[in-house]
Amino acid sequence: MSIALFRIDDRLIHGQVVVGWGQPLDCTFIVLVDDEVRNSDWEQDLYRMGVPPHIEIVFASVNEAAERLPAWEADARVGILLVPDIDTAAALAGRSDRVKRLNVGGIHHRAGRTERLRFVYLTDEERAKLRQLAAAGVDVTAQDVPTARPVPLAEFA
Amino acid sequence: MSEPLRGVIVSHSGVAQALVSAVTLITGIDGALVPISNEGCDNDALGERLRQAVGERPAVLFVDLPGGSCLTNSIRYAKQHADIAVVTGVNLAMLLDFVFHRDVGPAEAARRAGDAGAKAIRVTAA
Numbered sequence: 001m002s003i004a005l006f007r008i009d010d011r012l013i014h015g016q017v018v019v020g021w022g023q024p025l026d027c028t029f030i031v032l033v034d035d036e037v038r039n040s041d042w043e044q045d046l047y048r049m050g051v052p053p054h055i056e057i058v059f060a061s062v063n064e065a066a067e068r069l070p071a072w073e074a075d076a077r078v079g080i081l082l083v084p085d086i087d088t089a090a091a092l093a094g095r096s097d098r099v100k101r102l103n104v105g106g107i108h109h110r111a112g113r114t115e116r117l118r119f120v121y122l123t124d125e126e127r128a129k130l131r132q133l134a135a136a137g138v139d140v141t142a143q144d145v146p147t148a149r150p151v152p153l154a155e156f157a
Numbered sequence: 158m159s160e161p162l163r164g165v166i167v168s169h170s171g172v173a174q175a176l177v178s179a180v181t182l183i184t185g186i187d188g189a190l191v192p193i194s195n196e197g198c199d200n201d202a203l204g205e206r207l208r209q210a211v212g213e214r215p216a217v218l219f220v221d222l223p224g225g226s227c228l229t230n231s232i233r234y235a236k237q238h239a240d241i242a243v244v245t246g247v248n249l250a251m252l253l254d255f256v257f258h259r260d261v262g263p264a265e266a267a268r269r270a271g272d273a274g275a276k277a278i279r280v281t282a283a
Contacts, residue, residue: 013225
């Protein structure tokens with residue numbers, strides 16, 4: 001099954017990911033792609049606390065993730081790949097042609113962002129980047145939990 | 158005499174607010190606990206809510222789940238500030254113990270509250 005979900009979520013590992021998606025997908029590994037977390041032992045310890053023991057967490061930089069995606073996709077287990085923001089998603093998609101779909105799961109309010117969906121706030125620049133990803137062939141939808149409707153990009157960006 | 162400890166409940170949705178209301182209703186003690194929800198927050202925003210609720214005072218952070226954004230941000234805050242203890246799996250019993258024992262340090266208050274919360278979990282045969 002390999003990577004069942006490529007998700008942008010600014011909270012990274014949290015309840016919606018581990019329980020909301022992890023349980024129905026029967027996920028047993030999570031790849032957290034974030035250059036900053038990759039270089040921080042204590043941040044990694046923090047995120048390890050957020051998952052049950054049967055789920056492995058792999059911390060990767062963008063470059064490492066691009067290199068290891070084929071192996072993760074060949075993994076017999078089910079995995080979730082998380083990135084914290086659109087820039088990281090775009091960087092990964094730019095280095096690997098294996099990013100075919102993106103789930104926008106949570107991008108919260110900050111100065112300069114406007115509400116597009118209850119759980120998605122975007123700047124104009126971020127909207128443009130998502131559209132660029134879609135134009136490059138990535139299927140971009142927004143969906144916070146599996147029971148919700150996947151919202152097509154045209155409806156929120 | 159120093160000010161009694163403050164408890165900050167960090168939860169998903171409205172759990173924290175509901176627990177504060179219940180503690181106040183049962184004990185009549187108001188102001189000992191502050192609720193924080195992670196609703197609509199990224200990590201930075203939740204960190205800011207914690208900063209506003211705790212300030213520079215000693216405190217115990219009561220977190221709903223032993224994982225997730227409430228816990229990671231609470232521990233991140235505790236790592237950056239002195240005299241902050243974190244307890245997960247918050248329940249009403251541990252909060253009731255806490256509000257009556259706030260004249261000790263955060264670590265001791267957290268240990269007491271954690272024990273009280275754990276003892277309250279019982280399974281009755283059907």
